[in-house]
Amino acid sequence: MFKLNKMTDYAVVMMADMARMTDDMRTAPQLAEATGVPLPTVSKLLKNLANAGLMQSQRGASGGYSLSRAPEDISVAEIIAAVEGPIALTACVDGSPDQCGVETICAMRGNWDKVNRAVRGALEQVTLADMMVSAFEFGIPAPAERAGAAS
Amino acid sequence: MFKLNKMTDYAVVMMADMARMTDDMRTAPQLAEATGVPLPTVSKLLKNLANAGLMQSQRGASGGYSLSRAPEDISVAEIIAAVEGPIALTACVDGSPDQCGVETICAMRGNWDKVNRAVRGALEQVTLADMMVSAFEFGIPAPAERAGAAS
DNA sequence: TCAAAAGGTACCAGATTAGTACTGATTGCG
DNA sequence: CGCAATCAGTACTAATCTGGTACCTTTTGA
Numbered sequence A, B: 001m002f003k004l005n006k007m008t009d010y011a012v013v014m015m016a017d018m019a020r021m022t023d024d025m026r027t028a029p030q031l032a033e034a035t036g037v038p039l040p041t042v043s044k045l046l047k048n049l050a051n052a053g054l055m056q057s058q059r060g061a062s063g064g065y066s067l068s069r070a071p072e073d074i075s076v077a078e079i080i081a082a083v084e085g086p087i088a089l090t091a092c093v094d095g096s097p098d099q100c101g102v103e104t105i106c107a108m109r110g111n112w113d114k115v116n117r118a119v120r121g122a123l124e125q126v127t128l129a130d131m132m133v134s135a136f137e138f139g140i141p142a143p144a145e146r147a148g149a150a151s
Numbered sequence C: 001t002c003a004a005a006a007g008g009t010a011c012c013a014g015a016t017t018a019g020t021a022c023t024g025a026t027t028g029c030g
Numbered sequence D: 001c002g003c004a005a006t007c008a009g010t011a012c013t014a015a016t017c018t019g020g021t022a023c024c025t026t027t028t029g030a
Helices: A006-019 A028-035 A039-051 A076-084 A103-125 A128-136 A143-148 B006-019 B028-035 B039-051 B076-084 B103-125 B128-138 B143-148
Strands: A055-058 A064-067 B055-058 B064-067
Touching: A006 A028, A006 A039, A006 A064, A006 A076, A006 A128, A028 A039, A028 A064, A039 A055, A039 A064, A039 A076, A076 A103, A076 A128, A103 B103, A103 B128, A128 B103, B006 B028, B006 B039, B006 B064, B006 B076, B006 B128, B028 B039, B028 B064, B039 B055, B039 B064, B039 B076, B076 B103, B076 B128
Parallel strands: none
Antiparallel strands: A055 A064, B055 B064
């Protein structure tokens, strides 16, 4: 299905949630409360996002996290990369030299790079700001509507 | 990581292999031999590809499979869709009504559709013919080359 | 009628993921 | 100074998913 990890889904939701209140810092428990994602998971995700430079963290009492950039400047590609590692469709294309024992297959691996580039390019076009638009500006689509097409 | 299933990888390899000899029909055992992919797996994949209309199957003795279209007319998107189901990055976007119990998350699900469309569009640009080019025309890229770059 | 090949279903083992728990490090505040 | 709140990191477990296998049925040409 090509589905991305639930983690990435969470990450985008969390960042979108933070994007709505950029002024103040938010703690992991606050975000867990706001999104409904279990706290340990939120904490882990925030750590990854901070390491990737998408968030700034402030340690100590009254610390917390905040977006390091404007939502328009954060692409979905970056979020995915932060949570799941570099965006690549096959296991064989990055780093690991010889884990695929089948020659005929490996002969084609280089071509997956085209696909990777295409996908990465597409994901870089979509920003965090894009992900917020309809939900918070145009209202949430009615449940009946979602049930038919996309829930 | 965003990696696609090994199945899809196999599928592309198999189809590319078949594309090189469109004249005659090929059987599952032949393809398994040629690609090094275990026979039962090949068989399962061929079935899916045939159901998706990417291949034509001929039952009975001296039967087999053949591509139903020219390699230039088969997109990677189609192959992925045939093997892994419809291309959608989240589990929640197609069909299933209420499997995500978190409201805040679901409020944003509609926006993943943008990402899905972007990715699907990108994958539709890459054809099976594209996947064959360098491997069989320009030669296989050196392992050292791949190890360094090629994200 | 037989054998070869596709079509289908069910199942198992290994790998991966999501989630939890625990411990350590940093910093603001009383 | 020391406590408490918060981030940081590691290790572990349970559950899901994937890749692969086995077995049987159906079709069809010789």
